[in-house]
Amino acid sequence: SSFPAVLTCKAAVAWGPGQPLVIEEVEVSPPQPMEIRVKVVSTSLCRSDLSAWETQAIFPRIFGHEASGVVESVGPGVTEFSEGDHVLTLFTGECKTCRHCTSGKSNMCQVLGLERKGVMHSDQKTRFSIKGKPIYHYCAVSSFSEYTVVHSGCAVKVSLAVPLEKICLLSCGVAAGLGAAWNVADISEGSTVVIYGLGTVGLSVAQGAKVRGASKIIGVDINPEKSEIAKTFGITHFVNPKECSESIQQVINRITDGGADYAFECIGDTGMITTALQSCCQGWGLTVTLGVPKVNPELTAHYGILLSGRTLRGSLFGGWKPKSDLPSLVDMYTKKEIQIDEYITHNISFEDINQAFTLMKEGKCLRCVIHL
Ligand code: APR
Ligand code: ZN
Structure with missing residues (x-):
């Protein structure tokens, strides 16, 4: 297939702390080496998104880190994923080669751990822009966008048979x-x-x-x-x-x-x-x-x-090594050994994403799943 190009899509952009998100047309770069571009299917709102939106200083920004989606394209060097694969995104990744990943004692990857500056791990740049002006990431996931780019170490493949609109909760809170x-x-x-x-x-x-x-x-x-x-x-x-x-x-x-x-x-x-x-x-x-x-x-x-x-x-992340361990949790869900659906109190369309923020602020929800 041909090398992926820049695409434009809708994203919910936070322009400043506590300001309601605005659905904007954003440009999304093609995936860079070892990255994948994902069409987000479902994303739930976690308290950490809300806290960061209220208190942090990095803006404009696309929040969202608890998500599922479908691989749209893969960057150079990616062999683990191909177009059409179903994935969960990982706000803390697993490179499988660093001291922590190989220790057997830790899930604190030294290469793809929690990203705090609003950029991608590999080059400290963003993959989103509006008219050429950079829009920052959150936890190197940024799932409040129809398409996002993540490192291939910050996603895990799941079976095509499991419902993406439920298992997104395994991407953070429930797991x-x-x-x-x-x-x-x-x-x-x-x-x-x-x-x-x-x-x-x-x-x-x-x-x-x-x-x-x-x-x-x-x-x-x-x-x-x-x-x-x-x-x-x-x-x-x-x-x-x-x-x-x-x-x-x-x-x-x-x-x-x-x-x-x-x-x-x-x-x-x-x-x-x-x-x-x-x-x-x-x-x-x-x-x-x-x-x-x-x-x-x-x-x-x-x-x-x-x-x-x-x-x-x-x-x-509960001590889980995200790439190695999440498939077993997805299996348990398929076998009805763990509950996920019961935490979903609201289903919200992408245009209404601000409602999820209001519900969580007011303590009226467990998880709101936002459908893109
Ligand atoms: N004492 C007891 N309960 C409290 C207090 C308090 N002082 N303050 C808040 N709570 C309760 C809220 O009423 C709410 O039911 O804590 C709960 C927090 O739940 P959510 O807001 O739904 O947050 P959740 O997504 O479960 O995350 C909890 O984990 O991942 C982190 O950033 C996240 O710090 C947050 C925490
Ligand atoms: Zn690592």
């Missing part, structure tokens, strides 16, 4: 939560779990804990509307801090006879990390952080919390 429960915490049967924040991330930790046979799965959220839906993902006890007369850690310590075996921070509020640590037990209590704070990223905690044997562990 991150399941991985935190299974890979990072490795929750054991009969144990007690407390989860701070019952969005898609927290409720995916809950699903993971339920699969492992946790005896108590306590969900903490300030939104009372989360109480009912949380039960369907395995939450056995719902705690609303606004309705407690004692501290949250006192409540958790009482329910769990001295602290949970595992605590998970799925809000993105570093202040809650101390609370999470105080609500897991001495000796072996483990707190896992998944949230991405938008303000006050520093942690403070009394050293005695750790001296008494607790552990604090961070994780990105």
Whole structure:
């Protein structure tokens, strides 16, 4: 086939922090060496897109990092993908050759890890422009566009038989939560779990804990509307801090006879990390952080919390090696061993993408899937 050319398509461009996205005609470069150009089919809105849109300084920009699509063309050197392949995009990639990728201990690829400057990993440039003026990327994915260019190490091939409009959630939130429960915490049967924040991330930790046979799965959220839906993902006890007369850690310590075996921070509020640590037990209590704070990223905690044997562990993307491990999660979904559809509370057309931002800001959704 002939070498791919620049194409124009519609993209939802953020022109400044907190400003509603505008659907614009953008030019999309052909894929460069080892890159692929993807026709985005579905993309869901994650809290991290919203936080970055509200607080970061890189604009104009195309957000979106939880997505599925079809390969439209491949750049020089790409042998792993061809036109028509179905893919999930990866906001943190896997080169399979660096020290981390070959360590067997880490998913923090040194070559294709989280990209923070709004450009492509390989040449620090953008693949989007409007009348020649660069439009920046987000996490080297930028799925709020009909077409996007990603590194071939930042996509994973999936079977043509799985519904792209559902499995896009495995590209970030649902996989991150399941991985935190299974890979990072490795929750054991009969144990007690407390989860701070019952969005898609927290409720995916809950699903993971339920699969492992946790005896108590306590969900903490300030939104009372989360109480009912949380039960369907395995939450056995719902705690609303606004309705407690004692501290949250006192409540958790009482329910769990001295602290949970595992605590998970799925809000993105570093202040809650101390609370999470105080609500897991001495000796072996483990707190896992998944949230991405938008303000006050520093942690403070009394050293005695750790001296008494607790552990604090961070994780990105639930510890999954994205290319190597995601196919097994897609398989589990096909065999109905994991739930994904239940997190999709809204389906939104591309023109109405700003509605997804409003719903998430107001705490009215789990995942909005945007159909391109
Ligand atoms: N105490 C308890 N719950 C809170 C608090 C608080 N102080 N503040 C917010 N919450 C709850 C919200 O009510 C909401 O139900 O945390 C939940 C967060 O869910 P979402 O906004 O849907 O976010 P989600 O996509 O699940 O992501 C959670 O993980 O990947 C990161 O950037 C992401 O930091 C974010 C976190
Ligand atoms: Zn690597």
